[in-house]
Amino acid sequence: MAKDNKKKVEQITDMEVDFAQWYTDVCRKAELIDYSSIKGMFIYRPYGYAIWENIQAELDRRFKETGHENVYLPMLIPESLLQKEKDHVEGFAPECAWVTYGGSDPLEERYCIRPTSETLFCEHYKNVIHSHRDLPKLYNQWCSVLRWEKTSRPFLRHREFLWQEGHTMHADAEEARAETQQMLNIYADFLENVLAMPVVKGQKTDKEKFNGAEETYTVECMMHDHKALQSGTSHYFGDGFARAFDITFTGKDNTLHYPHQTSWGVSTRMIGGIIMTHGDNNGLVLPPRIAPIQAMVIPVAQHKEGVLEAASALLDRLKAAGIRARMDSSDQSMGWKAAEYEMKGVPLRVEIGPKDMEKNQCVLVRRDSGEKVFISLDELETAVPATLDAIHDGLYQRAKKNLEEHIFEAHSLEEAKALQAQHGGFIKTMWCGELACELKMKEEAGMTSRCIPFAQEHLGDTCPICGRAAKKMIYWGVAY
């Protein structure tokens, strides 16, 4: 451990003073991330990467249970391949990193490092889809992608970031649309029941949808500072790419059809979401179901006879009960250890000392509330999982309260603007469906459309921006 760890807490900016600085401080002091010599390209340190590994394991299991298979496609896309779908290339070409030399030889055609892999999947699908018996194809890829962004922030905006991208092909539109909903629901369930992040589910406007998609669905979360984080998206492409890439299959009717396509993805920005949903001025707060260390055992007065043995026995019992537990028996002070594991967001400290041993008990210290509870050692295997569940529930309820208390209804552009300026959060209004009104909201109130939520409400008959007939209720917000 570095010598300056003791001062970690002092070094964190309060989130009320400077939220952006607080966020960066947590990313650094909790040892999640480091900077590299290339702007916008970050190093995922062991503790940060371990969170991603847990996210991967949980999602991968859900993907496989729903019939998806993992594949790996090349990281380079020939420029001519990227250009096959017009909307897609227009969206991505400006932020591509281009490879122009292989060794000392200039390439005949330049290749971009994948910003996303629709075109590569289509090229492969053309080789392997011929008959209705070859459908559906339900593929997923875990990889990194590159987007040459001008600005960057740890986890939220990297030039290179880790993600998964699902790409599926179906015999008809109905099945493909059902797939987009299924995957959106998997994301929502994962965010709520594993990351303790409540979501708003909805559809993106045409302006905000994915380049080349017909429809984009999203799960939107609200951060501590009442800004929005788009946390997962699911896209329906119709047969647009299939036509552009000439992918056809012989149907049961013995004639040729184009398959219908989806893609869906989440990325390491979810880790940014965890930090900004649950963190506090003492550092990171990790939801127990994703925490690399769920319980840190700390022997008290460990030089006294039998303490280390008792703590080790406790550690072994926790591990045997399926808890991700560790022990810190280093010579650091109790104060240092408390600050260290608070900074790292470990959900539970489990302390045991000579007095506890006499009473056949240990102390559980909750990271979320600071609450200390004495429990009998006889109850260890039930009390610890139950406390971890209680922490999860508490984090979820607190985040849900933050979300619900920061959704405001507006009936004019001025009112929307004032509400955003005063409270932040999501501003819900009716909307005519026109791009012009979306652009005006952005220009006047600084808000983008977050989604047209599935849970629609009737707030009035007209669009508060243009006064014409309203078609839908929409959520606006300031987003990361």
Add this chain to the structure above:
Amino acid sequence: MAKDNKKKVEQITDMEVDFAQWYTDVCRKAELIDYSSIKGMFIYRPYGYAIWENIQAELDRRFKETGHENVYLPMLIPESLLQKEKDHVEGFAPECAWVTYGGSDPLEERYCIRPTSETLFCEHYKNVIHSHRDLPKLYNQWCSVLRWEKTSRPFLRHREFLWQEGHTMHADAEEARAETQQMLNIYADFLENVLAMPVVKGQKTDKEKFNGAEETYTVECMMHDHKALQSGTSHYFGDGFARAFDITFTGKDNTLHYPHQTSWGVSTRMIGGIIMTHGDNNGLVLPPRIAPIQAMVIPVAQHKEGVLEAASALLDRLKAAGIRARMDSSDQSMGWKAAEYEMKGVPLRVEIGPKDMEKNQCVLVRRDSGEKVFISLDELETAVPATLDAIHDGLYQRAKKNLEEHIFEAHSLEEAKALQAQHGGFIKTMWCGELACELKMKEEAGMTSRCIPFAQEHLGDTCPICGRAAKKMIYWGVAY
């Protein structure tokens, strides 16, 4: 399934006729791999990638049990960073793919896509290593790397391939050297006990060692065609990179020291090794401990009453017993199914039909030997794992026999050349340790040095190439 699957077996070239074509046929027909539009960049299809996922899971567990942590570093290396260690850049620069544009802007400095990540790890280690308390650092990374090779072959030589690269830093040389041995032993154990591939362990010559390393250790395997496959390497760097990157730490003696470094890696070429060690003229043969599907349940006369139910019950019991089992109840013929799962190398087919049901039995058909065994359903949970273990042992013994029968002793260059031409395999000779003799062996007999095996023998006192005093026994061979 494609219509032409029935003809798969007919479409495979016999390995005795054309080994290279047999190999490519298996990669394609077992649906492990597909070609992309960029030469040398391949698509890992679901079945091929599932083998890699199993390799990852097995190795990752072993890495973590020995205290290693996973990280993820950027895929791009600034040219100036790559140039910091002279031997390293000389080795890798000729095969780097270079990024020169970010979006529409030319970059001030060009970046290469990582061919390996020593330089990136060193840059990061400089940030996080300050005190002896920060050591050891035991990091590993799962990722893909790019090497712009002129030729390519599925799994064996890709321009982009998947691998893991461990990078560790230690307080002294002794600990670092112990790490290289520990990791080599983990690779050897994994190859032998999971992939059923016997290995020869040894040290590379200076000519064959990794660019920038002081010592390289290797595990070498022998393929069906008696060529060698370097299957895993472990490198000791001393403090060369640490000096080049100015990485120092304050020791317990309160003075500055350079840490000692290792790296070690295996890649998806292991899958090529599996194919060429165990495959036959009916296709792939997968070692049971790595097979994505260990047992394929096939109902016989499945239209008859109760057969599908009995097969399903059997499947459930196998899954509950921890076997990776699937069922094929499609309307394909029994002949098609037999050929299909032979091609895919599934270790065991488990067949059950009306007659078996009467007798409370099922049939186990072994992929390795074709042997059919009737077992009582009462013994299912013990007989299937035991048969899978027997298949593993049989594959290992067969491969070990192939290895042992193809190690030949030579006492002159002419003899070495003749033995290689006649039998292939490893030719063992004494060696003076000089590069000149190594180059002469390559030129005259077409063989490279495979390794100086740890298990040394005294075959004589002189180097058979130059006649001077011999220092070591060495293995020569033709390698992939």
